Amino acid sequence: MKRFAALLLTLTFSSFSTAATDSFKICWSIYVGWMPWGYGAEQKIVDKWAKKYDLDIEVVQINDYIESINQYTTGEFAACAMTNMDALTIPAAGGVDSTALIVGDFSNGNDGVVLKGYDKLQNIKGQKVNLVELSVSHYLLARGLESVGMSESDVTVVNTSDADMVAVFPTAGVTSVATWNPLLSEILTMPGANKVFDSSQIPGEIIDLLVINTDVLKANPNLGKALTGAWYEIMATMSDAGPAGIAARTAMGSASGTDLAGYEAQLASTKMFYSAESAVEFTKSAALKTTMKNVAEFSFEHGLLGEGAPDAGFIGIETPAGVFGNSSNIKFRFDPSYMQMAADGKL
Numbered sequence: 650m651k652r653f654a655a656l657l658l659t660l661t662f663s664s665f666s667t668a669a670t671d672s673f674k675i676c677w678s679i680y681v682g683w684m685p686w687g688y689g690a691e692q693k694i695v696d697k698w699a700k701k702y703d704l705d706i707e708v709v710q711i712n713d714y715i716e717s718i719n720q721y722t723t724g725e726f727a728a729c730a731m732t733n734m735d736a737l738t739i740p741a742a743g744g745v746d747s748t749a750l751i752v753g754d755f756s757n758g759n760d761g762v763v764l765k766g767y768d769k770l771q772n773i774k775g776q777k778v779n780l781v782e783l784s785v786s787h788y789l790l791a792r793g794l795e796s797v798g799m800s801e802s803d804v805t806v807v808n809t810s811d812a813d814m815v816a817v818f819p820t821a822g823v824t825s826v827a828t829w830n831p832l833l834s835e836i837l838t839m840p841g842a843n844k845v846f847d848s849s850q851i852p853g854e855i856i857d858l859l860v861i862n863t864d865v866l867k868a869n870p871n872l873g874k875a876l877t878g879a880w881y882e883i884m885a886t887m888s889d890a891g892p893a894g895i896a897a898r899t900a901m902g903s904a905s906g907t908d909l910a911g912y913e914a915q916l917a918s919t920k921m922f923y924s925a926e927s928a929v930e931f932t933k934s935a936a937l938k939t940t941m942k943n944v945a946e947f948s949f950e951h952g953l954l955g956e957g958a959p960d961a962g963f964i965g966i967e968t969p970a971g972v973f974g975n976s977s978n979i980k981f982r983f984d985p986s987y988m989q990m991a992a993d994g995k996l
Contacts, residue, residue, distance in 0.1 A: 672705040673872055675859070676721060677730040678714040681830050681915040682754040682857040684901035685883040686730060691900070694886075698879040702871035714811055715739075715781065721860070727872065728861035732785045734944045736860045738953035741964050741980035746863040748982045750873055751880050752928045756855040758918030759830045760789050761847035763837065765823070770796070770845040773825055774803045779817055780827040782808035785855045788947050790827045792854070793846035818842070830915045831905050849918065853931070854940050863982060877987040878996040881925050888923040925991035932985040933969040941966045941981075942973050 677686040689695045690708035699706040709726070711717035721729035722740040728750065731739075740747045764772055770793055780786040787806065794800055804825075809817060814828045818836045826836060836842055848855050859876065866873050887897040895909065902912030922928035931937065942961070948954050949961035958964070962974035967982040990996050 671703060672707075673727040673865075673869070674707045674709055674725070675728040675730075675876070676709045676711050676717045676726045678711050678717050679831070679905050680714075680730070680857065681759060681905065681912065681919050682756075682921065683730040684905050684912075685753075685880065685887060686859075687904050688887070688897060688901050689879050689883045694882050695876075695879045698875040698882070701878070702875045704869075704872060704875055706872070706875060712812065715784070721862075724862075727865045728859055728876065731858060731860050733856040733858060733941065734785050734788055734948065736858060737941070737944060737964065737966065737981050738783065738948045740860070741966075742948075742954050742958075744980065746980050746982075747860050748863045748866055748984050749858040749932075750861045750866065750984065750987055751859040751877060752922060752932050752983070752985075752988070753857045753859065753880070754919050754921045755853050755857065755931075756785075756829070756848035756918070757852055757920045758847045758849040759833065759915060760785060760828070760855055761833050761844045762790055762793050762825065762827045763818070763833070763842050764825045764845050765818070765841045766843075768843040768845065770794075771799075773845070774799060776825050777805045777807050777823075778825045778827055779807045779809040779814065779823055781811050781814075782806055783951055783953055786827040786829065787951070788944065789846070789848060789851070789855065791947060792851050796846070796850065830918070831907055831911070834907070834911065834915060847918070852920070853936060854943065856937075856940070873987045874990065874996050877925075877991050881991045881996075884921075884923045888921070925988045928988045929985045929992055932983050932988070935970045937983065938966075938968045938970045938973055941968065945974060 677683045686708055687710055695706055695708055717729055718731050718735055718739045720726055722743050722745055736747055778790060791801055814826060814832045815835050817823050818826055819839055837844060886893055898912055899909040902909050946961040949958060954963050965972050965974040965976050965979035967979050969985060
């Protein structure tokens, strides 16, 4: 499996130089909350901020989400768009000290469990569930099952690439999937598809981030400033109610395979932190530490923190509200300082 391959690969990390330099690559994959990176590259907003700090920043789209994280983990990219859980279980668990530079949003309905022919989650008992195994979809399924007094032993997980999810749903034998937008929206247009649980029922737990190699950030703080500055310029444009915002959202929708209405429907089930102030407030909350505790416990139970992990706190997770886990083995950090600079107009 790709995720375990990532963990093995990172034992021999790293091919990425953490020395001060002026040329960097960041990667992202198709998802409502990450489309701004593609737009920002296309509109030269990232280039503008890179030039401000005498840097060269290449923004690369990778179609396979897990593969994008694998490549970040092995040092191909300085930063990558990923969720909080995947940041913990792939780079951090592989020994790569990583920092959540930008907290962009949390899923508020963008991730869901879909049943074919049934409209209640309880009907999932005994079924096979197609999902990207050990991803946030797996976490969502586990949380959903908990909510109706069931556990993973009541279903059979079938590992399925996100690239194949839409194609497999209508096939015979496939009765349920757990996935994210825009795949979720497309599947819900198919005959017999019913959403029976989604991330709005666990708000604030599936968080979308730009994660950066901590050593790279320390050696090149201007990279953090350029990326954060570009992000909030994009946020200001896409959240505008006028023609500029409509054009930006239309472009992002088209790039993700939908139109303006489709993209805005996805945004409606996403809690976007359009302002740096709101992102900082969320990142500093005590709730974030609790969420990461829940994520770490799920990850440990599924063997995602490494074979040598004795408990869920093996990997230290640093948040402004405190550290969860081993403070001597911190490998995942939430650092709001660059977002605070944006909020203060100091970028």
